[in-house]
Amino acid sequence: MNPRRSQRSVTRAVPEPISHCEPKHPPAVIVIVLLALGCAGCLWSPTEQVAVPRTVCADKNNLVRPKKPELIAAVEPTPGWVDYTIQRMNGAAERTSLPAHFQLVTATWGHENAQMPNLVYMPEKKRLLMTIEYGPPPVRTVVIYSDDLGATWSERRWLHTDAQGKPDVGVTAGLTHLGNGFLTTSPESGTRYFSHDYGLTWTETAPVPKGANGRELYHWDPLLVDRDKAGKIMRLAEARWNETGALRDDPRSKYSQAYLWFSTDLGKSWGRETSVPAWYGVNEVALVRAKNGDIVAACRTDNPVRFKGELDLYSGMGVSISRDNGATWSDLNRLYEYGRHHPSLVVLPNGDLVMPYVVRVGYPDTKDGFPRFGIEAMISHDHGQTWDLDHKYLLAYWTGKVTGRNSWWGLSQTTSTVRLPDGTLLTAFGTGFRNESTQPLCKMDVGLVRWRVSDRPTNSDRTLRDAPFDSELRNRFEPEK
Numbered sequence: 001m002n003p004r005r006s007q008r009s010v011t012r013a014v015p016e017p018i019s020h021c022e023p024k025h026p027p028a029v030i031v032i033v034l035l036a037l038g039c040a041g042c043l044w045s046p047t048e049q050v051a052v053p054r055t056v057c058a059d060k061n062n063l064v065r066p067k068k069p070e071l072i073a074a075v076e077p078t079p080g081w082v083d084y085t086i087q088r089m090n091g092a093a094e095r096t097s098l099p100a101h102f103q104l105v106t107a108t109w110g111h112e113n114a115q116m117p118n119l120v121y122m123p124e125k126k127r128l129l130m131t132i133e134y135g136p137p138p139v140r141t142v143v144i145y146s147d148d149l150g151a152t153w154s155e156r157r158w159l160h161t162d163a164q165g166k167p168d169v170g171v172t173a174g175l176t177h178l179g180n181g182f183l184t185t186s187p188e189s190g191t192r193y194f195s196h197d198y199g200l201t202w203t204e205t206a207p208v209p210k211g212a213n214g215r216e217l218y219h220w221d222p223l224l225v226d227r228d229k230a231g232k233i234m235r236l237a238e239a240r241w242n243e244t245g246a247l248r249d250d251p252r253s254k255y256s257q258a259y260l261w262f263s264t265d266l267g268k269s270w271g272r273e274t275s276v277p278a279w280y281g282v283n284e285v286a287l288v289r290a291k292n293g294d295i296v297a298a299c300r301t302d303n304p305v306r307f308k309g310e311l312d313l314y315s316g317m318g319v320s321i322s323r324d325n326g327a328t329w330s331d332l333n334r335l336y337e338y339g340r341h342h343p344s345l346v347v348l349p350n351g352d353l354v355m356p357y358v359v360r361v362g363y364p365d366t367k368d369g370f371p372r373f374g375i376e377a378m379i380s381h382d383h384g385q386t387w388d389l390d391h392k393y394l395l396a397y398w399t400g401k402v403t404g405r406n407s408w409w410g411l412s413q414t415t416s417t418v419r420l421p422d423g424t425l426l427t428a429f430g431t432g433f434r435n436e437s438t439q440p441l442c443k444m445d446v447g448l449v450r451w452r453v454s455d456r457p458t459n460s461d462r463t464l465r466d467a468p469f470d471s472e473l474r475n476r477f478e479p480e481k
Contacts, residue, residue: 091461115444118175140167239285254281291351296384358412
């Protein structure tokens with residue numbers, strides 16, 4: 001089981017908060033903790049879609065501020081799409097405000113616990129499908145779908161249940177659409193699930209092998225799907241990782257190593273994993289095939305040693321590229337030293353790459369000492385070789401309402417992005433912006449931004465692009481302007 005996302009507390013010299021948000025990497029000793037919160041429901045089935053609601057104006061909704069990509073915590077947030085604004089940076093010049101839409105997918109769920117969204121678009125049925133980890137510990141996977149491009153969503157249903165009708169699949173990752181309603185996703189344990197009916201049922205399974213050393217290999221991101229000219233799937237690729245056993249405060253060693261393995265039978269079986277030297281010190285890896293044929297890997301990097309003892313909110317992000325179908329990989333192009341990770345990748349028709357990601361550390365606290373979190377996105381115009389940090393997008397940000405040892409409860413978590421036929425992008429993410437210090441533990445929501453890459457010209461500023469990856473100039477950013 002992947003300790004990064006399991007429902008456990010971690011035994012350390014200093015007590016840590018118990019939560020069913022995404023936890024940190026584990027030390028050697030793990031204590032399983034069961035938390036009873038009471039579940040509002042046990043099994044859901046799809047219902048008919050309702051009429052598409054009218055979009056609510058930003059100055060009339062109970063969720064966002066007009067003219068700013070800021071989320072406002074609300075007891076009863078506005079459901080459905082609301083008019084919204086994102087921002088595009090323009091170097092040191094004034095930011096550009098761009099129209100968008102926002103939706104709190106879980107607005108009507110009663111602030112239960114919903115996290116780690118994975119989103120796919122199935123063009124054959126014009127359907128969006130999302131998996132969400134739901135409920136008190138241990139979380140279980142629910143599935144929702146939309147046949148109107150996200151305006152409304154079906155009722156929740158468990159991805160899978162046992163003979164007694166109880167949910168038995170939790171913390172799935174890597175939701176991937178393979179075409180014609182064929183999907184796959186994989187829990188942390190050694191089973192992969194498949195659906196052949198656009199995600200309504202998941203009855204077919206296949207075992208996921210352990211690594212060559214006999215240990216579980218963890219994962220987070222979708223599979224890379226390679227097709228021939230006729231559209232037939234020839235190969236699937238997946239990145240997984242495990243811990244090296246090194247101490248986290250050892251400057252001579254990294255505590256994570258990422259691997260790559262392949263399947264030629266649609267995920268039913270996998271070859272032996274290959275350790276990628278460039279991914280030493282890397283854990284979660286998102287893969288995409290660039291328009292020029294390269295494979296681009298967006299990598300979450302280990303916490304810097306200088307943040308010894310901190311939660312893994314401090315892990316950073318970099319990019320590695322393969323020009324020979326995954327046989328060899330370039331050294332890591334480190335984009336951020338700390339605080340930004342959980343990337344998702346989309347290739348635009350013109351070849352540009354779009355990479356949304358979470359911001360967990362790097363925004364200054366408010367004057368009252370409250371932390372801030374967000375979702376950003378950046379563009380590569382050269383198939384992942386370089387990234388335009390000076391003209392990045394600010395998709396969302398918010399102020400956490402908890403300080404002290406549980407200040408991380410407001411965190412951003414996961415990004416999952418798809419491109420729709422009209423060219424708009426949907427970026428789903430987890431957010432703790434409604435958490436209060438009076439709660440017994442952290443509970444998450446799922447946000448969704450509908451936005452477009454702007455074709456407006458920008459200046460030639462490259463101050464951030466030329467700054468060292470570990471500089472405060474690059475890693476610190478003020479979202480409130």
